[in-house]
Amino acid sequence: MSRGDFLSRRQFLPMGLASATQLGVSGAARAETTRRTFVLVHGAWHGGWCWRRVANRLAAKGHYVITPTLSGVGGRSHLKPEDIDLTTQMNDVVGEIKWGDLGDIVLVGHSYGGMVITGVAEQVRDRIAAIVYLDAFQPRDGESLASGGRNSWPEPVTPAPPASSFRVNSKDVAWVNSKLTPHPTRCFTQELKVTGAYQSIPKKLYIRAPLFPMKAFDAVLERCRADHTWQTATIMGSGHDVMIDQPAELTSMLERFA
Numbered sequence: 001m002s003r004g005d006f007l008s009r010r011q012f013l014p015m016g017l018a019s020a021t022q023l024g025v026s027g028a029a030r031a032e033t034t035r036r037t038f039v040l041v042h043g044a045w046h047g048g049w050c051w052r053r054v055a056n057r058l059a060a061k062g063h064y065v066i067t068p069t070l071s072g073v074g075g076r077s078h079l080k081p082e083d084i085d086l087t088t089q090m091n092d093v094v095g096e097i098k099w100g101d102l103g104d105i106v107l108v109g110h111s112y113g114g115m116v117i118t119g120v121a122e123q124v125r126d127r128i129a130a131i132v133y134l135d136a137f138q139p140r141d142g143e144s145l146a147s148g149g150r151n152s153w154p155e156p157v158t159p160a161p162p163a164s165s166f167r168v169n170s171k172d173v174a175w176v177n178s179k180l181t182p183h184p185t186r187c188f189t190q191e192l193k194v195t196g197a198y199q200s201i202p203k204k205l206y207i208r209a210p211l212f213p214m215k216a217f218d219a220v221l222e223r224c225r226a227d228h229t230w231q232t233a234t235i236m237g238s239g240h241d242v243m244i245d246q247p248a249e250l251t252s253m254l255e256r257f258a
Helices: 009-015 027-033 048-060 086-099 113-127 170-179 215-225 247-257
Strands: 037-041 064-066 105-110 128-134 203-208 231-234
Touching: 037 048, 037 086, 037 113, 048 064, 048 170, 048 247, 086 113, 105 113, 105 247, 113 128, 128 247, 203 215, 203 247, 215 231
Parallel strands: 037 064, 037 105, 105 128, 128 203, 203 231
Antiparallel strands: none
8 A cells, every 4th residue: 555645647647547748749739628527425424515725626627516415414314314325325425416417427436435426426427537446335136334334323324433534634523513413213124226327437547545454455455456457546645535635736637537
């Protein structure tokens, strides 16, 4: 896990990403053609709020950014958790895409958000140009988060762990703790039907934050590294909430990938 903070130019080029000079694209044309639509999906216990720093940076570059808050958490934590499962939260994102007439999108999922974006790809694959799993679960057919014994909470909601468990930087711990909310448990126990639609997306990237120990994420990283259709990267100096700890580095990485 010693690939540096983010992808350098040397690392990008072997993976098939050419520079603007190599492509013969002028600076003005490149600025026009690289404006993209990003849909950023948060993980468990979080909300759209966690993407603020990255979203602001992307928007300042002229990109269109959506950071939906999933049903049952954050600003939508007033909804009854008994009525919310993984399908509900997948439909939250699909609705944003369909009703917003969005296409050619870069779909990003963090942590549990990897479950969500995998399911989203099953429904709106034709609208997705690139997909990014950020320190995220990447389920296979019939899997749930509870499949590996990662959640056995018997109540309708699963309490949020403290920000320190995500290794959030010390300056943001209090703020993150004030924002975390319980998550509907059925989101963790519902098994997902996966046909592999996300695998047919032309551009795929898996980003790992190795300072956050998680064997499941390490396994996905190695699986993606072994597949030539995937790009992979590691980002150091960050806990699990990369968008909070290292927003500038993550923004740069997403822009260069997209």
